[in-house]
Amino acid sequence: MSLLEVSDLRTSFFLRTGELRVLDGVNIDIDEGEVLGLVGETGSGKSVTAYSIIRLLKQPGRIVGGEVRWRGRDLVTLWESELEQEIRGKEIAMIFQNPREALNPVITVGRQLTQVLEIRRGMSKREARLEAIKIVKSLHISDPESRLNSHPHQLSGGMAQRIMISLALSCEPRLLIADEPTTGLDVTTQYQIVQLLRELRDRTGMAILIITHDLALAAQMCDRVAVLYAGKIAEVGRTEYLFRSPRHPYTKALLASRPRLGLKGDIVTIPGNVANLMHPPGGCRFHPRCPNALSICSEFQPPLEQMEPGQLVACHNPVVVHQEAAASG
């Protein structure tokens, strides 16, 4: 049994102009110790997926259907108190975008950390202090004592991110959800954070769900990658397969649109606009922009199916895979 199984998750935002169907049947699963990347454009619903899993959606968002099974238990139907006591922090933890805003500005970061340790792990003040220093040291934060006495606005972006990571790890969760962990950081710091996350995974065997629009990050860190388009999973599979021989036209277009060294001519773009989530196109949501579109695409949403060389793809007319690539992949 997988650690986390999201089936047909549907989340909508109820606005004046109508219901914005942000997630319309998302399927993801993560195994113990696996690193899964969730990639997509802005507005595809990546962060909303994360918030739906731990049920911290802001108004006017609401989960309207589907299941989120954590070790068999459906999180969608749990009582808020059970979620609070048993799942959040202890089993699943999350780190957020904009780390400096995600930390309480009027409390020292050390206190924020020791508070979690005292309350969630029942430690005494002294024990918590020692443990906090230990965690922070393991994340390669220099001068831990004085760092812990500072307030969030005194920290750099990278440092704040590390502090957030230490908060998330303080209760030793089995799954870490990282929402855009490197966005907004400079390249050097990005690299450091990536290394850090890798080290953590190796050391603790914790699973990680990385949400990002940065394909390079996904390629570096993830075992498997899921591509999200307009609230539905387009393709999901092992990183090597997905990157080398993408089957879904959208994935292919995404990969082709990355700027690369040695590229001649214009950067390829995906024509058209992101699907309107209020009035989505019938059938496959990508069909208006898809070079492979058939008439069936406008009528039926394709289900996720196992395809060569080793991924699940939701497409009626997937990209042709070359035999040599499949054989070597």
Next chain:
Amino acid sequence: MAIEEIVAPGTTVAAMPPVVGRFSDFVYQLRGNPATFAGLFIVALIFLSALLGPFVIRYDPYGVNLNDAALAPSLAHPFGTDQYGEDVLTRVVVAARLDLVMVLSAVVASTVIGVTIGALAGFFGHYFDEGVMRSQDVLQAFPRFVFAMAVAWALGPGVVTVIVATAAINIPGYARLMRGLMLSVKESQFAMAAVAVGNSRWRLLWRHLLPNCLTPVIVLSTLQCGFTILEAAGLSFIGLGVRVPTAEWGVMISMGLQDFLQGHWWIYTFPGLAIAVAVLGFNLLGDGLQDILDPKRRRV
């Protein structure tokens, strides 16, 4: 490449939702906010009383008639009569005009003066800004009503006094607000763009920066109307503003106080109710405007 060329034959691109007109937008916001609607209704009612009141009343608001002194509310006198025999309902309605005139004058005066001071201070900055803000600090060091009392006492009783006193205590609030807005808007990107295109300083101030600071000022002014009614009534109640026997809500309450031990509760209850309702109207309207105009608080 146009979308139609990509889309396979037989498909249609989904239509965009209709563009929402501003009036229907406004009505929608009101519908989601019944309190605001109530506020609007009350304020309209007060304006109506002020405009039409003197034409629809049956009794003379200053018609002393000791035979009918201190009658309890009845059909003939729905709000009863005061100790001089004057009909309370009539006086309450007539007072609306006086109170509204005083309040609007005071609010307009304090808004114009305060906004000007604050805008100039924020716009020009440096010593001018410092000087102006320190002076506002001093004005704000006094408890508001005590300051109004002192000013009203120095100027002697009368309508103008009430206007000046209540306007004076409100100026620092506008000045501070406007200065803050001006400071933030001055540094914004669109301001820099306007300067880059060649706008003179005055044009920049008048046509570009000021319009963007309007919303909070409008909200504050609306709320200020309510508070000014309370302050004006308070001053008149003590005898520092408009005096007995003028038909003014605060004055009427003081008349009720004189007669308190006789138990003639209607003399002060109804004018007070009028004040409370009026202020409530302005408060609800002001809050509602804030909800409607602030994009973060809109009904989504």
Next chain:
Amino acid sequence: MASPRLLLYAARRVLLIVPVLLVALFLTFALTRIVPGNPIDRVAGPYISNERRAELKHEAYLDRPFYEQFALYLRDLSHGNMGTSYTTAQDVSKDLRQRFPATFELVTYAMLFAVLVAIPLGIAAAIKKDSWIDSVARAVSVMGVSMPIFWLGLMLLYVFFYFLDWLPGPVGRTGSATVFVHPITGFLTVDSLITGNFDLFGQAVKALVLPCFTLGFVAMAPIARMTRAVMVEVLQSDYIRTARSLGLPFRVVVLRHALKNAMIPILTIIAAVYGYALGGEVLVEIIFSWPGMGQYSYNALLSSDFPAIQGFVLLVTLLYMVIYLILDVANAALDPRVQY
């Protein structure tokens, strides 16, 4: 948390009061001189001889130029001499000292009531946004902000004194009791308890109920509104989401994380409301015949008692400045982002 830097900040703020106070003094002084006619004529009447009139004017410094008058006033003030009241013939400072405890007791209890009711109410309304608690809280607050304080006092007096006869009428601090107690703290409620005089305690409490509730209710309303508004906003912030994502119990999240942030603007509004209450208490004292500074100032205004009016405005302004300063420093202590 009383770091030396904080104390320095406090000291700097105290020093800053001085120039503001001086200008305030000047303003009050100037105001009294705007009034047409001179105080001697107003008070002494037309029947005194011209020599006596000149004598009185000389004593009151009224025959000197304006700036000299102000300078002399400042000099007297530095000696604690606020002049002599025209109506009580006593030193104004003595008058005010006698009346200060009554006002201070009233305002203190009223503000305590206001804060202790408003903040929990605001928090509850914010947590259970759009529920019935929220609706009630918002209705009560908006009513409290809208009603004239003197009207509320009169209505309550009518219902509870005239109609129900549960509480004493507007006869002062001790209701119907005539026992006096030597003031220790000035707070009748405290002093009567200290001296074991429980009957007086009861009377004092009963006399305090209506005026305190009147002032307190009107003070509570804006604080509750602000608390609710701030809490709603704070509860939407990212750091609250972080705290919840860690599985911290909601109670902890609210009290330790949200409230600490919310207190900063709330303290500011408490300071503002205190200023409002210092004005409102004048009206309350008039209605309830409360023997405090407010009533004193009212009589002074009616009889053009210049020194008394000046003294009152001065003292109340000073009190307001002190409260404001305390709350400002508390704010700086709470918010690590404030530069000091």
